[in-house]
Amino acid sequence: MHETSIAEMLCDIALEEAKKYSISRVSSLTVQIGEMAAVVPEALKFAFSIISQGTPLEGAQLNIEIVPIVAWCSQCNEPFEVENFSFKCPGCGMVSDRYLSGQELLLVSIEGKKEGN
Numbered sequence: 001m002h003e004t005s006i007a008e009m010l011c012d013i014a015l016e017e018a019k020k021y022s023i024s025r026v027s028s029l030t031v032q033i034g035e036m037a038a039v040v041p042e043a044l045k046f047a048f049s050i051i052s053q054g055t056p057l058e059g060a061q062l063n064i065e066i067v068p069i070v071a072w073c074s075q076c077n078e079p080f081e082v083e084n085f086s087f088k089c090p091g092c093g094m095v096s097d098r099y100l101s102g103q104e105l106l107l108v109s110i111e112g113k114k115e116g117n
Ligand SMILES: [Zn+2]
Pocket: 073, 074, 075, 076, 077, 089, 090, 091, 092, 093, 094
């Protein structure tokens, strides 16, 4: 299940951020994940709740925003949104291999209590 490895990456990033801002207990975090990763949000939340056990992330609310895939057609010089994983440009039919978005794994925000509070 690849949600597990994504959840692991996510925990690594979030723990690093929490450390940077001296957050001892994370209450919620928001992530943007490209549609390309094809994650099932519920599966990712489940994997996250397991992996975060025993860390400052335990019990944190995970908000997931899926970023649509946008590709670039070099023939039309225009971006187009990829639907149903069809990478053909709707304008000219050329298959694009340049993506402007859809591959991200971004931690957008993290909230929690600072150490000592
Ligand atoms: Zn095109």
